[in-house]
Amino acid sequence: METVLGGLSYEACLVYLDDIIIVGRSFEEHFNNIRRVLQKLKEAKLKLSPSKCHLFQREVTCLGHIISAEGVRTDLDKTSAVKNWKTPTDVHQLHSFLGLCTYYQKFVKDFSTIARPLHKLTEAKQKFIWANECNNAFNKLKDALTSAPILAYPETGKQFILLQVVRASELYCPKK
Numbered sequence: 001m002e003t004v005l006g007g008l009s010y011e012a013c014l015v016y017l018d019d020i021i022i023v024g025r026s027f028e029e030h031f032n033n034i035r036r037v038l039q040k041l042k043e044a045k046l047k048l049s050p051s052k053c054h055l056f057q058r059e060v061t062c063l064g065h066i067i068s069a070e071g072v073r074t075d076l077d078k079t080s081a082v083k084n085w086k087t088p089t090d091v092h093q094l095h096s097f098l099g100l101c102t103y104y105q106k107f108v109k110d111f112s113t114i115a116r117p118l119h120k121l122t123e124a125k126q127k128f129i130w131a132n133e134c135n136n137a138f139n140k141l142k143d144a145l146t147s148a149p150i151l152a153y154p155e156t157g158k159q160f161i162l163l164q165v166v167r168a169s170e171l172y173c174p175k176k
Helices: 027-043 076-083 091-103 111-121 132-146
Strands: 013-016 019-022 059-062 065-068 072-074
Touching: 019 027, 019 059, 072 076, 076 091, 076 132, 091 111, 091 132, 111 132
Parallel strands: none
Antiparallel strands: 013 019, 059 065, 065 072
């Protein structure tokens, strides 16, 4: 699908496997982008299932995220389960919790630093002892995920300055 729609920028559509989200800043732009996407699909002899098409929506839910004009936010139906998550009593339960948290890590500032005590408990040959720092990390992640911010879109007409900072304290490499 990305090959077929590759000529269209992310300002026209977003593609994930066989899902397409067509966007636009106005009704006219959105309508034009729909026409462009449909034309590309027609040229590639691909067909859509009308029952799966949702046109002219203000927001859509896709893969646990809600995408709207404001930006991308977590789907509360998915993250609300975190609020009532019981304290893990073994590595398997902790892996389940960390799996969900890691999926949404882009919404949590300093995720790797907060989650480090929990990741340490999942290391091979590590005895599962739920210490105070684990409890604090667990509760911080629960709070962060249930009050996650909306991630705004970049303003493409403006200059970007990318800064990448990696501190040794933020790296997590389990011992083998």
